[in-house]
Amino acid sequence: xxxxxxxxxxxxxWLFGRAFRAFVVRAINTLHYIQTRDPINLLxxxxxxxxxxLIQQLSWLMKLCFLTELGFSSxxxxxxxxxxxxxxxxxxxxxxxxxxASIS
Numbered sequence: 001x002x003x004x005x006x007x008x009x010x011x012x013x014w015l016f017g018r019a020f021r022a023f024v025v026r027a028i029n030t031l032h033y034i035q036t037r038d039p040i041n042l043l044x045x046x047x048x049x050x051x052x053x054l055i056q057q058l059s060w061l062m063k064l065c066f067l068t069e070l071g072f073s074s075x076x077x078x079x080x081x082x083x084x085x086x087x088x089x090x091x092x093x094x095x096x097x098x099x100x101a102s103i104s
């Protein structure tokens with residue numbers, strides 16, 4: 001996942017804000033919980049609203065990979081993603097989440 005992030009760093013920063021490393025850790029912890037159903041992993045796994053946004057973020061990471069494979073340039077990808085309402089929603093939620101975390 002870190003390799004993919006390096007390829008799409010600019011768009012990842014826009015979609016996830018500064019919290020990409022936290023996103024990777026949360027995704028891995030959630031995967032471990034889903035695989036094992038171990039109650040210890042439940043504490044760090046995404047649930048509810050967080051799980052929804054985690055899935056959306058993973059979906060956008062995959063879409064960026066597909067766009068790259070199809071030959072779209074970084075600028076073309078940026079235009080596609082920043083014009084998309086769902087991506088704007090994910091971006092806004094990431095910014096709000098960062099703001100809420102910095103206040104608490």
